[in-house]
Amino acid sequence: xxxxxxxxxxxxxxxxxxxxxxxxxxxxxxxxxxxxxxxxxxxxxxxxxxxxxxxxxxxxxxxxxxxxxxxxxxxxxxxxxxxxxxxxxxxxxxxxxxxxxxxxxxxxxxxxxxxxxxxxxxxxxxxxxxxxxxxxxxxxxxxxxxxxxxxxxxxxxxxxxxxxxxxxxxxxxxxxxxxxxxxxxxxxxxxxxxxxxxxxxxxxxxxxxxxxxxxxxxxxxxxxxxxxxxxxxxxxxxxxxxxxxxxxxxxxxxxxxxxxxxxxxxxxxxxxxxxxxxxxxxxxxxxxxxxxxxxxxxxxxxxxxxxxxxxxxxxxxxxxxxxxxxxxxxxxxxxxxxxx
Ligand SMILES: [Zn+2]
Numbered sequence: 001x002x003x004x005x006x007x008x009x010x011x012x013x014x015x016x017x018x019x020x021x022x023x024x025x026x027x028x029x030x031x032x033x034x035x036x037x038x039x040x041x042x043x044x045x046x047x048x049x050x051x052x053x054x055x056x057x058x059x060x061x062x063x064x065x066x067x068x069x070x071x072x073x074x075x076x077x078x079x080x081x082x083x084x085x086x087x088x089x090x091x092x093x094x095x096x097x098x099x100x101x102x103x104x105x106x107x108x109x110x111x112x113x114x115x116x117x118x119x120x121x122x123x124x125x126x127x128x129x130x131x132x133x134x135x136x137x138x139x140x141x142x143x144x145x146x147x148x149x150x151x152x153x154x155x156x157x158x159x160x161x162x163x164x165x166x167x168x169x170x171x172x173x174x175x176x177x178x179x180x181x182x183x184x185x186x187x188x189x190x191x192x193x194x195x196x197x198x199x200x201x202x203x204x205x206x207x208x209x210x211x212x213x214x215x216x217x218x219x220x221x222x223x224x225x226x227x228x229x230x231x232x233x234x235x236x237x238x239x240x241x242x243x244x245x246x247x248x249x250x251x252x253x254x255x256x257x258x259x260x261x262x263x264x265x266x267x268x269x270x271x272x273x274x275x276x277x278x279x280x281x282x283x284x285x286x287x288x289x290x291x292x293x294x295x296x297x298x299x300x301x302x303x304x305x306x307x308x309x310x311x312x313x314x315x316x317x318x319x320x321x322x323x324x325x326x327x328x329x330x331x332x333x334x335x336x337x338x339x340x
Contacts, residue, residue, distance in 0.1 A: 001016070001017060001018075001019050001118060001119040001120045002014050002015070002016060002017075002118065002119050002312060003015055003016075003017045003056055003117070003118035003119070004056060004057065004058070004117035004118060004312070004315050004316070004319075004334075005054045005055070005056060006043055006044050006051075006053060006054060006055050006056075006057060007053060007054045008046075008053050008054070009044070009045060009046025009053070010044070010045065010046060010323075012044060012315075012316045012319050012320070013316070014312065014313070014315065014316065017118075019120055020120055020121065020122045021122070022067055022068070022069040022122045023069060023122065024069050024070050025069065025070050025124055025125055025126075026069055026070075026122045026123060026124055026125065027065050027066075027067065027068050027069070027072075027075065027081075027122065027123060027125055027128060028065070028066045028067040028068075028069075028120060028121075028122055029063035029064065029065060029066065029081070029083075029120065029121050029122065029123060029128075030063055030064045030066050030119065030120060030336070031061050031062075031063045031116055031117075031118065031119060031120070031121060031336045032061075032062045032063055032064060032080070032136045032140070032335070032336060032338070033061065033062050033136055033137050033139075033140040033309070033333045033334065033335055033336070034058045034060060034061040034115075034116045034117055034140060034333065034334045034336070035058075035060035035061070035140050035141060035143075035144065035170075035306075035331055035332070035333050035334075036057075036058075036318060036319065036322055036331075036332045036333075036334065037059065037060055037110075037144065037170075038169075038171075038259075039057075039059070039108070039110065039111055039259075040057035040058060040059075040110055040115075040117075040319070040322075041319065041322045041323050043055055043057050043110065043111060044057065044319050044320075044322075044323050045323050047261065048111060049261075050108075050111050050112055051111050051112070052112075055110070055111075055114065055115075056110065056114035056115050056116075056117050056118055057110040057111075057115050057117050057319075058109065058110045058115035058116035058117035058118075058334075059085035059086075059108055059109040059110040059111070059115050059116060059143060060085075060116070060140055060141065060142075060143040060144055061082060061083070061116035061121075061140050061143075062080060062081070062082050062131075062136040062137070062139035062140040063080070063081055063082070063083070063116075063121070064078065064079070064080055064081075065077050065078060065079045065080075065081060065128075066120075068125065070125065072125050074130065075125060075128060075130060079130045080130065080131055080134075080136055080139065081128040081129055081130050081131070081139075082128075082129055082131070082139050082140065082142045082143065082288065082292075083123045083127045083128050083129070084127045084129075084143075084288060085108055085109035085110070085115070085116070085127075085143060086100075086101065086103070086106055086107070086108050086109075086283045086284075087106070087107040087108070087109075087112075087113065088100040088101075088103035088105070088106055088107075089103055089104075089105040089106075090103075092104040092105055099285070100285055101150065101282055101283035101284055101285040102282050102283070106283070108283070117315065117334060119312075119336055119337070129142075129288045129289060129292055130292075131292045131295065131296060132296060133296055134292065134295045134296055135303070137303070137306055137309065137333055138295055138302050138303055138306075139292075139295070140306075140333055141170075141174070141302045141305060141306065141331065142288055142291050142292060142295070143284075144170050144171055144174055144331070145174045145177070145178070145291050145302060146283075146284035146287050146288060146291055147171055147174065147175075147257065147281075147283070147284055148171055148172075148173075148174035148175030148176075148177065148178040148234075148257070149174075149175075149178040149284065149287050149290070149291060150281055150282075150283065150284035150285060150287060151175055151178070151232055151255045151257045151281040152175060152178040152179050152181075152182060153287070154255055154279045154281045155230045155232075155253040155255050155279060156253075157179045157182045157184050157230055158182065158183070158184070159182065159183030159184070160183060160184070160185070161184045161185070161229040161230055162184070162185050162187070162222060162223050162226075162228050162229050162230075163176075163179045163184045163185065163186045163187070163228060163229065163230045163231070163232070164186075164187045164188070164189065164208075164218070164222070164228040164230075164231045164232070164244075164247050165179070165186060165187070165188040165189070165231075165232045165234055166188075166189050166231065166232065166233050166234060166235055166240045166243055166244055166247075166258075167188075167189070167190060167233070167234035167235035167240065167258060168188050168189070168190035168192070168195035168196055168198070168199050168207075169190075169195065169234065169235075169330065170305055170330050170331045171234045171257055171258075172188060172190070172232070172234035172235075173188070173195070173198060173199060173202060173305060173330065174302070174305070175232050175234055175257065176188050176199060176202065176203070176204060177202060177203070177300050177302065179230070179232075180203055181294065181299065181300065184230070185205045186203075186204055186205055187204065187205055187206045187207070187208060187218065187222050187228070188204045188206075188207055188208070189207070189208035189209075189210050189215075189218065189243075190207075190208075190209070190210065191209065191210050191211040192328050193209065194328050195328065195330060196208075196209060198304055198305070198307075198330060201304050202301075202304055202305075205222070206218075206221070206222055210243070215243045215246045215247050216246070218247065219246075219247055223249070226249050227247060227248050227249030227250065227252060227274075228247050228248055228249055228252060229249055229252055229253070230252060230253045230254075230255065231244040231247050231248045231252060231253075231254050231255070232244075232255045232257060233254070233255065233256050233257060233258050234257045234258045235258040235260075236258030236259050236260030236262075237258065237260060237262070238260070238262050238263065238264035238265075240258065241256070241264050241266070242264065242266060245266070245270050245271065245274070245276065248274060248276055249274070250273075250274045250275060251274070251275050251276075252274065252276055252277070253276070253277045253279060254276050254277065254278045254279065255279045255280075255281050256278070256279065256280050256281065257281050304330075305330050305331045306330075306331045306332075306333050307329045307330045307331060307332070308327075308329045308331075308332045308333070309332070309333045309334075309335050310332060310333070310334055310335065311334075311335050312334060312335070312336055312337065315334045318332050318334065
């Protein structure tokens with residue numbers, strides 16, 4: 001089978017490797033679609049602090065079950081599934097308290113262990129979730145959707161609250177969609193016009209082009225100067241964290257999703273004065289079934305996010321383009337052959 005290897009930072013090759021075999025309790029999967037995430041780009045660039053090489057990227061995928069080694073009540077050969085890609089050790093203090101998304105020794109596919117950018121993968125059965133009547137291209141978006149949904153659960157977003165999302169990339173847009181399922185009114189900010197257009201299509205109450213407008217003007221226009229009840233930071237940029245503090249109402253919740261390497265300087269009084277709840281949000285926990293149900297019932301539509309689909313043979317170029325910042329695409333999916 002063919003497998004996409006980042007051999008060393010900046011070098012990616014499609015290589016022929018031996019087919020994997022499922023161990024007891026695992027399924028053999030034929031990958032259908034796999035999304036390129038910022039963390040895959042970091043692995044490619046060599047800026048992902050946890051990656052070792054060579055590494056197969058990819059943790060967002062849909063796949064078909066080819067074989068089950070063992071028995072399963074829920075799953076059968078031919079099912080179309082996606083899978084939870086964060087492997088926890090089950091023994092650390094986080095895991096013992098049920099906070100498995102924040103496992104101290106978490107291993108995410110595509111970063112700490114090989115991922116889904118290959119024609120065939122194996123996965124433990126308990127990590128797989130079947131979907132019926134969901135486009136496999138949308139199913140590959142469940143994992144990033146779960147990141148946004150988890151962040152919304154962290155903030156316990158409530159009906160009628162005014163929410164601002166900073167960053168209209170895939171995670172920001174999916175956070176917006178998730179907050180809307182809770183009945184919130186969601187504004188979203190970015191500096192790329194095409195992403196803001198997508199946000200409007202996806203139901204944003206308003207969009208903010210931070211290349212043209214200030215945070216203060218948005219607070220005035222959207223909340224009459226009150227500030228937002230919840231602000232999600234989905235860029236990882238220091239200036240965006242400061243913008244989030246500025247946009248937040250007194251007593252607001254501020255959720256950090258964007259993962260960055262740059263340091264931020266602030267006067268901590270800004271957090272005290274507004275009595276802000278600042279929440280980190282990492283991975284997701286136990287929400288795949290909920291999200292697949294939303295897709296199966298057509299409650300949400302994530303299809304506008306997948307702005308480009310490339311065949312396996314063009315995956316190398318797609319990773320290079322993403323690493324070079326040469327694209328405004330929201331979500332690029334790699335399509336794998338239906339039959340190898
Ligand atoms: Zn753990």
